[in-house]
Amino acid sequence: KQWYQxxxxxxxxxxxxxxxxxxxxxxxxEEAVRMKLKKIVKExxxxxxxxxxxxxxxxxxxxxxxxxxxxxxxxxxxxxxxxPLAVAKIFAQLVEKEKPDLVILGKQAIDDxxxxxxxxxxxxxxxxxxxxxxxxxxxxxxxxxxxxIDGGLEDISVKxxxxxxxxxxxxxxxxxxxxxxxxxxxxxxxxxxxR
Numbered sequence: 001k002q003w004y005q006x007x008x009x010x011x012x013x014x015x016x017x018x019x020x021x022x023x024x025x026x027x028x029x030e031e032a033v034r035m036k037l038k039k040i041v042k043e044x045x046x047x048x049x050x051x052x053x054x055x056x057x058x059x060x061x062x063x064x065x066x067x068x069x070x071x072x073x074x075x076x077x078x079x080x081x082x083x084p085l086a087v088a089k090i091f092a093q094l095v096e097k098e099k100p101d102l103v104i105l106g107k108q109a110i111d112d113x114x115x116x117x118x119x120x121x122x123x124x125x126x127x128x129x130x131x132x133x134x135x136x137x138x139x140x141x142x143x144x145x146x147x148x149i150d151g152g153l154e155d156i157s158v159k160x161x162x163x164x165x166x167x168x169x170x171x172x173x174x175x176x177x178x179x180x181x182x183x184x185x186x187x188x189x190x191x192x193x194x195r
Contacts, residue, residue: 020056020057020060021057021060021061022106022109022110023106023110023168023173024105024106024107024108024110024165024166024167024168025057025061025105025106025166026064026106026173027106027107027166027167027168027170027171027173028104028105028106028165028166029044029046029061029064029065029066029104029173030064030170030171030172030173030174031104031133031136031166031170031171032044032065032066032104033064033065033066033174034171035102035138036065038138040138041101041102043067043068044065044066044067044068045066045067045068045069045070045098045100046058046061046062046066046068046069046070047069047070047071047072047090047091047094048069048070048071048072049072049074049082049087049090050071050072050073050074050082051073051074051075051076052073052076054071054073054074055069055071055189058070058071058189059181059184059185059187059189060176060184062180062183062184062187062189063176063177063180063181063183063184064173064174064176064180065174065180068187068189069187069189070094070189070190070191070192071189071190071191071192072090072094072191072192072193073191073192073193083114084109084114084116084117084120085120087117088117088120088121088123088124089124091103091117091121092121092124092125094192095121095125100161101160101161101162102143102160102161102162102163102164103121103127103161103162103163103164104163104164104165104166105117105118105121105163105164105165105166106165106166107131107132107165107166107167107168108165115131115165118131118163118164118165119131121163122162122163125161125163127161127162127163128158128159128162128163129158129162129163129164129165130143130145130147130156130158130162130163130164130165131147131164131165132147132148132149132165132167133145133146133147133164133165133166133167133170134146134147134148134153134167134169134170135170136164136170141159141160142157142158142159142160143157143158143160143162143164144156144157145157145158145164147167148167148169
């Protein structure tokens with residue numbers, strides 16, 4: 001038998017493709033909305049890094065119940081350069097500016113399956129972290145977190161301020177209602193640029 005080896009290059013364009021939110025980030029937003037309804041948090045600020053189309057994702061979060069959004073614009077065509085450490089550094093700058101008590105991220109990216117932004121951000125901020133949270137309970141300046149690990153479940157407690165990452169089992173995200181979608185379209189989303 002003869003074997004022929006060929007290299008095939010495949011390029012995929014994103015023109016005209018609607019951007020959608022990472023499912024893990026949907027869980028993070030849902031958890032923040034639930035915390036706001038319980039009066040645990042006062043304001044929900046969502047952040048997305050990417051080209052102009054990333055504002056679609058922010059508007060989805062606003063329609064789900066977030067109060068405001070910040071779009072960190074990344075020049076079109078350079079999105080691939082935005083690796084987890086770069087994102088964590090951007091988030092750390094925003095945390096210094098916004099002064100939140102809690103940062104909730106999705107457990108992992110779905111494009112490259114990366115699962116390190118939460119840990120990197122917690123390290124940069126020197127804050128405690130609760131990763132892969134499947135249950136989050138608030139109790140007097142701390143969070144009790146049940147997290148999924150290889151051997152089953154682990155219960156931990158972290159003092160606020162903290163960074164946590166949401167697992168898919170944390171909750172079932174709500175669907176945005178049409179009136180909220182219309183309101184979200186009218187909200188201004190400030191754009192920040194990379195430094």
